[in-house]
Amino acid sequence: MSARQRLSVVMIAKNEAGLLPDCLASVSWADEIILLDSGSSDQTPEIARQHGVKVYQSEEWPGYGLQRQHAQRYATGDMILMIDADERVTDELRASIERVLDCPEPHTVYSIARRNLFLGRFMRHSGWYPDRVTRLYPRDYHYNDNQVHESLDTREAHVVPLRGDLKHLTCRDFSAFQRKQFAYAEAWAKQRHQQGKSCSMFSVFSHTISAFLKTLVLRAGFLDGKQGWLLSVVNAQYTFNKYAALWALNQAADKGSL
Known part of the structure; x- marks a missing residue:
């Protein structure tokens, strides 16, 4: 044994x-x-x-x-x-x-x-x-x-x-949570940019809408009441921040400002 x-x-x-x-x-x-x-x-x-x-x-x-x-x-x-x-x-x-x-x-x-x-x-x-x-x-x-x-x-x-x-x-604190989410999104975008990844403006919005619907509908967020609806919006916002930041980094790089 x-x-x-x-x-x-x-x-x-x-x-x-x-x-x-x-x-x-x-x-x-x-x-x-x-x-x-x-x-x-x-x-x-x-x-x-x-x-x-x-x-x-x-x-x-x-x-x-x-x-x-x-x-x-x-x-x-x-x-x-x-x-x-x-x-x-x-x-x-x-x-x-x-x-x-x-x-x-x-x-x-x-x-x-x-x-x-x-x-x-x-x-x-x-x-x-x-x-x-x-x-x-x-x-x-x-x-x-x-x-x-x-x-x-x-x-x-x-x-x-x-x-x-x-x-x-x-x-526990919504503002602190949002600040952490934004920091995560920024770090995610920088890492993807360093790996040579890019995204289009269409990708920014398609991923954002998809994140909202996935949380609320596919993952039954509506069953979590008011918090489920709020979390669906938060997830969409986080996804938007990630892809918009990546798009902005790519734009800046293309124009030679990085």
């Missing part, structure tokens, strides 16, 4: 003092917690240390994918659980994770259903649930290099869904 695997919880954070305590309490049972701080100006590092977290500093910001790779290098556990400060591991999810640690399977990674909060409501539709993300995995797997929308490079691994949810406090 295999020995129980050691679990390292790995996090990247900046200015998350308000959210961090509840997050850390939900994973206090892990063998170690690693936090890579990206130059916080609040009490994030101090709060983490008070909870027994191993805190490291990184003043540079290479993008989400590379930053997660950097943070994972400090982990010593056999298995990695990658989470963010605005996420909480539920009791049912903890039980599922502990069963995996007791009986590990070779060449296997594990997906987790996120329960996303949007303006006071945990969404059940709109493409926001179960919103599976692969977050539990052996330490020899790593995240890709994407600046945003990063994900685990699962290679040929078998992906097994776990029981239990990861609560994600996605949107």
Whole structure:
């Protein structure tokens, strides 16, 4: 029988003092917690240390994918659980994770259903649930290099869904959420531009309209009530920002201003 695997919880954070305590309490049972701080100006590092977290500093910001790779290098556990400060591991999810640690399977990674909060409501539709993300995995797997929308490079691994949810406090403050969405859109556009990607004005609007209809109709966002309608508009706006920014970068490059 295999020995129980050691679990390292790995996090990247900046200015998350308000959210961090509840997050850390939900994973206090892990063998170690690693936090890579990206130059916080609040009490994030101090709060983490008070909870027994191993805190490291990184003043540079290479993008989400590379930053997660950097943070994972400090982990010593056999298995990695990658989470963010605005996420909480539920009791049912903890039980599922502990069963995996007791009986590990070779060449296997594990997906987790996120329960996303949007303006006071945990969404059940709109493409926001179960919103599976692969977050539990052996330490020899790593995240890709994407600046945003990063994900685990699962290679040929078998992906097994776990029981239990990861609560994600996605949107508590609408203005802050919008600012983050705009930053994601800008980073997405810059990365695509650097890869030589382009888009037409038609693509800007076709993708925008498609995003709205996909959220509201295909993903049954209307069943999430007022929040579902608002999220449909937000997704459309985010999509517009991404493609409009890419179009603008291409226009500027064509005119020699970049």
